[in-house]
Amino acid sequence: MKIEWNFKTAYIILGALSFITFFFFNEDKVLVPTWATSFLLLCLITIAAGESWIAWSRSGNLILTTLGKGKGSSDGINPTCDIANATQLNKPSFTCIATGGFVYAGFEARGSKKFLVVPPEHLEQRGGNFFVKTQLRKVKYNQLPSYIQESLNRLPLFKPNKVVEKDNIYFGMTSPFYGTDSAENLKMEETLLANMSMQNEYKHLYEELLEKKGKSEREKDRYFRLLPAEEDE
Numbered sequence: 001m002k003i004e005w006n007f008k009t010a011y012i013i014l015g016a017l018s019f020i021t022f023f024f025f026n027e028d029k030v031l032v033p034t035w036a037t038s039f040l041l042l043c044l045i046t047i048a049a050g051e052s053w054i055a056w057s058r059s060g061n062l063i064l065t066t067l068g069k070g071k072g073s074s075d076g077i078n079p080t081c082d083i084a085n086a087t088q089l090n091k092p093s094f095t096c097i098a099t100g101g102f103v104y105a106g107f108e109a110r111g112s113k114k115f116l117v118v119p120p121e122h123l124e125q126r127g128g129n130f131f132v133k134t135q136l137r138k139v140k141y142n143q144l145p146s147y148i149q150e151s152l153n154r155l156p157l158f159k160p161n162k163v164v165e166k167d168n169i170y171f172g173m174t175s176p177f178y179g180t181d182s183a184e185n186l187k188m189e190e191t192l193l194a195n196m197s198m199q200n201e202y203k204h205l206y207e208e209l210l211e212k213k214g215k216s217e218r219e220k221d222r223y224f225r226l227l228p229a230e231e232d233e
Contacts, residue, residue, distance in 0.1 A: 060102035086151035134172035
């Protein structure tokens with residue numbers, strides 16, 4: 001029987017040798033520094049766990065995008081919980097996707113590596129893999145309209161404060177695959193994002209104003225309640 005040599009074979013052989021020699025060939029002993037050995041073992045375990053996690057994520061479903069190699073061109077995806085649709089009457093529909101998750105060999109992880117907002121017609125599924133044909137650009141959370149923000153918040157690991165810190169939201173409406181990435185359409189996309197950012201800022205200021213007004217009225221009401229009642233003469 002021919003054994004195909006790969007890293008998995010080496011792991012099995014080394015693991016078996018370690019187990020056998022630990023129990024049956026343990027006469028020879030060597031003094032080693034406790035802390036240095038402990039940190040080395042911890043380092044090796046961490047490397048093994050990290051490599052296994054990456055391998056599992058690539059063994060499940062993948063999502064392929066127009067982002068460059070090493071920048072998110074082929075990340076794992078958990079299709080059971082990391083896709084949400086953003087729809088509103090008289091507004092364009094979008095699909096919100098979290099990348100970096102996987103479902104493989106009984107293990108499941110939810111994604112938070114990158115968050116994509118793309119037209120649903122630009123998302124194509126082939127087998128278990130997904131292809132995003134949108135020309136993506138990095139955007140800020142406050143540049144997106146509220147109905148898209150609400151859909152992003154339905155993704156399990158999406159946290160607004162985290163994405164502001166990591167700056168990992170990608171948005172797009174045009175596609176080189178469909179020939180819609182013209183200068184005019186890209187300008188329209190930029191204008192949409194700029195307008196949405198301004199509208200969200202106005203909305204935030206308006207909500208702050210209402211909150212201050214409500215607080216002022218509550219304090220005035222409390223002040224009058226605390227005044228002593230006038231006595232009848």
